[in-house]
Amino acid sequence: MRTELLAVITKELRQTVRDRRMLVMLLLAPVLQLTLLGFAVNLEVDHLPAALVDLDETPTSRAFLQAMVADPTFDVAITTDDPDTPILSGEARVVIVLPRRFEARLKTGRSNEVQVLVDGSNPIEAQAALDATRRFLEQRSVQQMASLAQEMAFRSGRALKRPSVEIKVRTLYNPSLKSAVYMVPGVAAVVLLIVTTVVSAMGIARERELGTIEQLLVTPLRPTVLLLGKMLPFAGIGLITAGMVLGVGTTIFRVPVRGPLSVVFVATVLYLMSTLGVGVFISTVARTQQQAILGGFFFLLPAILLSGFMSPIENMPDWIRVLAAINPVRYYVEILRSSLLKGAGFAELLRPLFALLIFGAGILGLGSLRFQKRIS
Amino acid sequence: MNTGTKTPVIEVRDLTKAFGHFVAVDRVTFEVERGEIFGYLGANGAGKSTTIRILSGLLMPTSGQARVHGIDVADDPERVKRSIGYMSQRFSLYPDLSVTDNLEFFGGAFGMSGRPLSKRIDTLLEQVDLIHARTTRTRDLPGGMRQRLALASALLHSPPLLFLDEPTSGVDPSARRNFWRLIRELSHQGTTIFVTTHYMDEAEYCERIGLMSDGRLVALDTPANLKRTFIPEPIVRVESQATDLDPILQTLRADPSVVNVQTFGPALHVRIEKREPEPTERLRQRLKDAGFKAHLQPIEPTLEDVFLEAVTRK
Numbered sequence: 001m002r003t004e005l006l007a008v009i010t011k012e013l014r015q016t017v018r019d020r021r022m023l024v025m026l027l028l029a030p031v032l033q034l035t036l037l038g039f040a041v042n043l044e045v046d047h048l049p050a051a052l053v054d055l056d057e058t059p060t061s062r063a064f065l066q067a068m069v070a071d072p073t074f075d076v077a078i079t080t081d082d083p084d085t086p087i088l089s090g091e092a093r094v095v096i097v098l099p100r101r102f103e104a105r106l107k108t109g110r111s112n113e114v115q116v117l118v119d120g121s122n123p124i125e126a127q128a129a130l131d132a133t134r135r136f137l138e139q140r141s142v143q144q145m146a147s148l149a150q151e152m153a154f155r156s157g158r159a160l161k162r163p164s165v166e167i168k169v170r171t172l173y174n175p176s177l178k179s180a181v182y183m184v185p186g187v188a189a190v191v192l193l194i195v196t197t198v199v200s201a202m203g204i205a206r207e208r209e210l211g212t213i214e215q216l217l218v219t220p221l222r223p224t225v226l227l228l229g230k231m232l233p234f235a236g237i238g239l240i241t242a243g244m245v246l247g248v249g250t251t252i253f254r255v256p257v258r259g260p261l262s263v264v265f266v267a268t269v270l271y272l273m274s275t276l277g278v279g280v281f282i283s284t285v286a287r288t289q290q291q292a293i294l295g296g297f298f299f300l301l302p303a304i305l306l307s308g309f310m311s312p313i314e315n316m317p318d319w320i321r322v323l324a325a326i327n328p329v330r331y332y333v334e335i336l337r338s339s340l341l342k343g344a345g346f347a348e349l350l351r352p353l354f355a356l357l358i359f360g361a362g363i364l365g366l367g368s369l370r371f372q373k374r375i376s
Numbered sequence: 377m378n379t380g381t382k383t384p385v386i387e388v389r390d391l392t393k394a395f396g397h398f399v400a401v402d403r404v405t406f407e408v409e410r411g412e413i414f415g416y417l418g419a420n421g422a423g424k425s426t427t428i429r430i431l432s433g434l435l436m437p438t439s440g441q442a443r444v445h446g447i448d449v450a451d452d453p454e455r456v457k458r459s460i461g462y463m464s465q466r467f468s469l470y471p472d473l474s475v476t477d478n479l480e481f482f483g484g485a486f487g488m489s490g491r492p493l494s495k496r497i498d499t500l501l502e503q504v505d506l507i508h509a510r511t512t513r514t515r516d517l518p519g520g521m522r523q524r525l526a527l528a529s530a531l532l533h534s535p536p537l538l539f540l541d542e543p544t545s546g547v548d549p550s551a552r553r554n555f556w557r558l559i560r561e562l563s564h565q566g567t568t569i570f571v572t573t574h575y576m577d578e579a580e581y582c583e584r585i586g587l588m589s590d591g592r593l594v595a596l597d598t599p600a601n602l603k604r605t606f607i608p609e610p611i612v613r614v615e616s617q618a619t620d621l622d623p624i625l626q627t628l629r630a631d632p633s634v635v636n637v638q639t640f641g642p643a644l645h646v647r648i649e650k651r652e653p654e655p656t657e658r659l660r661q662r663l664k665d666a667g668f669k670a671h672l673q674p675i676e677p678t679l680e681d682v683f684l685e686a687v688t689r690k
């Protein structure tokens with residue numbers, strides 16, 4: 001039994017190591033993907049292409065423009081008379097229109113209406129742009145009020161009183177609200193998912209395609225031993241990959257490791273049970289490697305979309321949330337974020353860990369059963 | 377295997393395998409003795425592979441009985457698997473692994489390891505003449521060498537019975553001869569060989585032959601006996617430069633002593649009644665008189681003649 005298992009593991013490892021492409025896909029690709037995705041999937045809005053339409057053309061409006069240029073949120077490309085064209089051509093995502101008599105109204109203490117145009121074709125970006133613009137304008141109007149008040153105080157010769165309520169917001173766990181810190185655990189989960197599911201699905205389909213399964217069947221090798229021998233090496237490689245991904249996340253993207261690493265380890269083992277189990281299940285349905293890949297993506301896409309990796313599950317309709325509740329990726333992402341960023345331990349993460357265990361054991365059991373039936 | 381000398385290695389009785397309405401193997405009965413080379417002949421789809429797959433424990437019979445080394449394959453296919461070697465029709469070793477990697481894996485699958493395994497691998501590589509190729513990936517091996525490697529792999533656990541399913545399909549003639557030399561050696565050493573083929577010349581190497589047609593076993597005997605029973609008459613081979621053999625065929629058929637005429641590629645095989653004293657001479661004269669130029673030669677019947685006869689008689 002041990003000899004047989006060892007023989008299968010050795011064979012799988014040899015095949016993987018001899019296949020350069022496979023090795024790259026398993027070890028290098030996840031790290032590269034994480035780095036790329038980590039940099040590319042950035043929800044922070046910085047250097048937003050912006051345009052200003054100045055209908056006032058006074059020292060005050062020009063000072064407004066100066067402030068906008070100085071603010072890192074905006075990349076003021078142009079000043080124009082026409083507010084629509086820059087948005088249509090994509091030169092600007094935000095256009096701020098300063099009305100006529102902007103300065104005059106300010107000076108006399110009357111309120112001004114500043115028009116803001118935002119490109120809504122990308123809602124996530126539009127929302128961020130809108131928030132950034134609102135923040136900028138609020139700051140700007142507070143400053144205006146302050147300087148106006150100061151001027152008035154100076155004229156009247158009385159001392160100036162500061163506003164009494166001051167709001168100070170402190171963001172916990174990710175104080176700079178860096179999206180990389182938030183994204184990396186999600187990306188890590190997705191990358192591990194893709195690699196292990198597709199590889200295990202293809203591994204068994206390949207035996208069928210090559211006809212080697214026929215030769216396996218005439219050996220006294222039991223299906224359980226065969227399956228175990230096929231999965232253990234990939235579980236091991238998956239763990240190495242996970243370690244590398246975590247290493248890249250903490251060094252390049254400065255993702256903190258606040259919780260105990262044992263939580264991450266246990267969660268990863270349970271997660272790999274799920275992903276490899278799905279792979280085995282797919283391979284019992286697929287006849288060729290191509291079908292295995294297609295089947296893999298049939299599972300991967302919804303699993304990724306419903307993982308809360310990019311958009312929060314809380315915002316999804318009820319029936320989709322039901323689907324998300326049986327999604328192992330979602331629980332793994334949840335555990336990684338809570339543990340790495342917030343320092344949650346086993347006690348706080350019992351629920352998602354348990355969910356992963358149930359899904360993993362279930363799909364692995366189902367996959368093995370089907371595998372045993374298919375093979376004999 | 378602890379079986380008495382009298383027990384046949386393979387006993388098949390009324391073996392039937394149906395896939396839905398299609399009956400692949402239809403009430404087949406035969407026995408194979410220890411150390412025999414048993415040839416299983418037939419066209420593609422005649423039920424040869426299905427029989428082998430049942431005997432190897434890969435398929436369950438629909439009805440009837442199949443015993444290998446006295447074990448009923450339907451009862452304990454796993455025990456059967458340990459006592460047989462199986463070489464499938466399709467090359468089914470790992471193309472991305474080297475020769476020794478493959479052998480180490482399949483040896484391991486049979487529970488072998490360490491020194492005994494590596495010694496066994498050395499012996500087999502020597503036997504099939506692949507020592508020089510031990511580190512070569514099997515995908516880079518030419519067809520004949522792959523075939524020998526597959527044979528070595530089937531022999532790892534020293535099975536007393538070997539199933540070879542079309543072992544030489546797609547291999548060049550000299551490699552086929554080499555392969556058969558190996559098979560005969562094995563048989564001399566006491567291994568029982570059950571081999572399917574559709575090459576009739578290969579069938580001549582077998583000690584006994586079963587002829588399969590549409591799932592039925594239509595004949596079963598030694599090659600010599602098969603020829604005697606199915607083709608008792610002398611055969612004359614007629615070759616001609618003519619593009620259309622049909623007029624010659626008609627002329628020959630018109631002769632009262634001719635039993636039948638069959639086309640064999642570019643030639644005709646003419647079977648003549650036994651009583652005829654000088655058949656070749658007489659036919660030659662007859663064709664000459666009819667104005668045909670042809671070359672005539674008396675020949676021994678081949679197994680192909682037997683096969684065609686057996687199939688048409690059925």
